[in-house]
Amino acid sequence: MKGFFLQSSRSLKIQLLAAMIIIIITLLSLLGVTNYCIAHKGILEVSTSYNQQLVEQICKNIELYCDEVMRQTDSLANQSSIKYYGDYFNTVPSKETKDDIKKVLFQTVVERSDIDDINIVHNDNNLVSMFGLYDEETLGTLCNYYGVKDMYLNARIIPIITTNKYGKPTLSIARSIYRPDEMQGSKYFIIVSLDINNINSILNSIYLGEGAGAFIVDAQGKSGNIKGHNKEVEQSILEQVKLHKSSKSINEIDTILGKKYLVSVNPLNQSGFRIVVYNPLNNLTKTSENIGRFSIFIVILGILVASALTLYITSKFMKPISQLVHHMSKISTGNLKTIDVKQKAIEMKILYEKFNEMILDLRELMKDIHEKNKLKRKAELYALQTQINPHFLYNTLDSINAMAALRGEKDIMQMTVALARLLRLSINTKREFVSIAEEIEHVKCYLKIQKIRYADKFEVIFDIQPSILNYKVVKLILQPLVENAIYHGIELKPTHGIITIRGYENEGSIYLEILDNGIGVNREKVNEIRQRLKEDILLGNCDSVGLYNVNSKIKLYYGEDYGLSFESEQEIGTTIKVMIPKMMEVV
Known part of the structure; x- marks a missing residue:
């Protein structure tokens, strides 16, 4: 998806539409999931509570059923035919027989079909049994689960599921017929066994x-x-x-x-x-599942509706932009017509106005380029017309030199020779780079002419490392700086001047320095010159024009990392440092 938005071939309309649809899908999906989770949690809590209420109701039904049987067990325990059976518990022999007891028990069984068996137990011995379905070991276990004192007031449910001789599971309720102080160490119980299927019927009576x-x-x-x-x-x-x-x-x-x-x-x-x-x-959670399906339906419907609205809105929004793109594409064909601004939206109105401004600027720019090309053409024609043949100039200088020799004018001879050499490098337009050795030779020719003019006004000291002489340098960068040192430093100095020209290499760069002990400049002027050098201001007519032109030339050929630095102190002198890269061959 990230790549989808980054592809340049995708239009802004498609990207905007896709982004809006993704946002809508995300928001609606989050809303649907949140709604489902809340509904699911609420329904689960209600269903759990309802389920718990059903369970409690089942327990109450079973408890009511057991309470009824326990009351009947208590009633049987108080029957005189049972309580005073035989001579186990009284001094006067009883006339009650087992048949009499069975009649009482039978009447109870007839009334309750859920009773599996009723037994009278004395000291773990089965005295009377209605149907004889349990052995004495099982009956003894039931009688001994609780003590006599726990079962003489009310019948108790024995929490053990037993089985009769046919393997049917049953639940038993027991009651001590006598109090502990009446038993004289004996145990006399009545045990009513219930078919556990009756409990199961109650458990299954509620459909869950x-x-x-x-x-x-x-x-x-x-x-x-x-x-x-x-x-x-x-x-x-x-x-x-x-x-x-x-x-x-x-x-x-x-x-x-x-x-x-x-x-x-x-x-x-x-x-x-x-x-x-x-x-x-x-x-x-069936209800919550239905809610979930409904939520999915709502989310899908919302996505479809929102997508349709988004498509309509983006189309309407993108229409003026598409029109503007169409007009801009015509510019490459030379169509520079302005367009009518009829947009209601402030942003689009500004955009259209700026487009018209750009068209007007392009018209002016093309007009200026056309005019400059005309002027350039005229200048080239003028240059061709006024070009002086270099050989004619050199031959003329040779003639002047010969005439000076005939008349014994050594100074004129030296000046014409130096000027000829100077012009050979300056006029040669085929070479933009020369060796540092050639650049130094060019400066020496220039200084010969100036020494004749200024006589002993100054002296020049060269301190050039031989290792840098073969490196290439853009030509004619030292002579303007030496000229600057003479005219703005030495010429106005009342005493003898010294100009030092140094050259050395350091950490991949070459440094050329022109030092003079001239009048220097004040701190304010130093700051002004440094600012102009930093801003690379190319000036055509001002003090130290050569300084600024050389700086611009170096930056043009070598880049912004190279150029001139300027140091000066009034009445002390000036130092101009040139920094260029090491270049053996011109690229």
Whole structure:
């Protein structure tokens, strides 16, 4: 996507449209995801709360069922035929027989079809059994789970799931028939066993959804109804429930066999039994899934609508820019017509006005170029007309030299020879670069002429390292600087002057220095000259014009890193330093 925006071939309209669509998609997607997350969280909280209420209602139904059976158990325990059976508990022999007790028990069984069996147990021995479905070991375990003092006032649910001789799981309720102080060390219990399928019926009476279920777990972690297509799920949940020994309610989301379930565990009326209800999480979040699909639909619809609006807006916005680009493309064909400014937007109005200004400037520039070309052409023609043949000039100087020799004018001879040499380098337009040795020779020719003019006004000292003589330098840069030293330093000095010309190399550069002990300049003038050198101001008619022209020439040929530096002190003298790169060959 980053490359898409960086491609130069893409128009601004396409880039703007793409950027707007991406922003819209991002914002709407974030809005949709946020809306879905909030809805999902709220629905999950409500569904979890509702699920917990169902679990509590199931527990209450089971507790009511058990309370009713416990009341009947209490009633049986207080029956005289049971309480005073035989001569185990009283000194006066009772006339009650087992048949009398069975009649009472049978009447109870007839009234309640959910009772599996009723047993009267004395000291772990089964005295009376309605159907004889349990052995004495099982009955003894049930009687001894609680002490007599815990079961003589009210019947208690024994938190152990047992099985009768046919393998049917049952839940038992026990009651001590006598108080501990009446037992004289003996134990006398009535045990009512219930078919656990009645509990399962209550557990399954409320439909929780597809794949959901419930089961009861005793104090030993045993369940009474793990079966059917959810057997593996219930077995896995049972193993986790065994690890939780807490008597408090548990309500959490667990992953069972790769699927998430909401598992609720509630204790059953402090009996030691726990009711476990599990429900696949997707049963609870179906509504949020519908909301999610609706959110996706809204996001897609919003993207389509927003994209259409964005396309319309960008097209309208880009139209004047496209028109301006069209007019600009015509410039390359020579069409320099201005365009009408009819834009309402301030920015576009300014842009169109600036375009017209540019067109007008181009017209003026082309006009100026045309005029300059005409002037240049005229100058070239004039130069051709007025060009002096160098050989004619050299021959004339040779004639003057010969005449001076005949008359014995040695000074004139020296001046004409020096001038001839000076002109040979100056007039030669084919060579822009010369060796430093040639540039020094050119300066010496110039100084010969000046020495004749100024006689003994000054002397010149050359201090040039031989190692730099073969390096190339743009020609005619030292003579103007020496001339500057003579006219602005030495000429106005009342005493004898000295000009020193130095040349040396240092760290990849060559330095040429012209020092004089002339009158120098004040600090204000020094700062002005330095500023002009820094700004590379090329002046045609002012003091020290040669200085500025040489500086511009060096920068033109070598770059901004090279040029002149200027030092001067009034009545002490001036130093001009030239810095150029080392060049053996001209590139």
